[in-house]
Amino acid sequence: MTTSKSEQSIWRPVASGIAIRVRLTPRAQRxxxxxxxxxxxxxxxxxxxxxxxxxxxxxxxxxxxxxxWLGVPKSTVEVTAGGKxxxxxxxxxGSSDSLASRLTAKLAEIGGAKPKxxx
Numbered sequence: 001m002t003t004s005k006s007e008q009s010i011w012r013p014v015a016s017g018i019a020i021r022v023r024l025t026p027r028a029q030r031x032x033x034x035x036x037x038x039x040x041x042x043x044x045x046x047x048x049x050x051x052x053x054x055x056x057x058x059x060x061x062x063x064x065x066x067x068x069w070l071g072v073p074k075s076t077v078e079v080t081a082g083g084k085x086x087x088x089x090x091x092x093x094g095s096s097d098s099l100a101s102r103l104t105a106k107l108a109e110i111g112g113a114k115p116k117x118x119x
Contacts, residue, residue: 020092028049070099
């Protein structure tokens with residue numbers, strides 16, 4: 001498995017799988033993963049959901065989106081940090097090597113290998 005520095009810096013292995021840095025935009029027109037975006041903390045997966053950021057609805061929508069996008073069960077995906085922030089950590093349980101390969105392949109599909117600067 002080969003990953004670029006940008007790709008690898010958005011995720012890190014954890015005991016249960018991988019943790020992914022995500023920049024979430026709620027109240028979007030559609031649910032989507034749009035590649036990578038540069039943030040003050042470093043590159044992050046850029047995601048948007050239709051849900052509003054109230055009562056955890058946007059976090060739940062993000063968990064469903066990441067699970068569908070990576071092709072893993074929703075029960076393996078959890079927002080573990082940044083619950084009330086746009087910049088979140090999403091943990092995906094499973095084999096870190098397998099999940100990293102899936103993440104890299106999905107980013108290649110959407111052309112997300114290079115982070116986009118926040119305007």
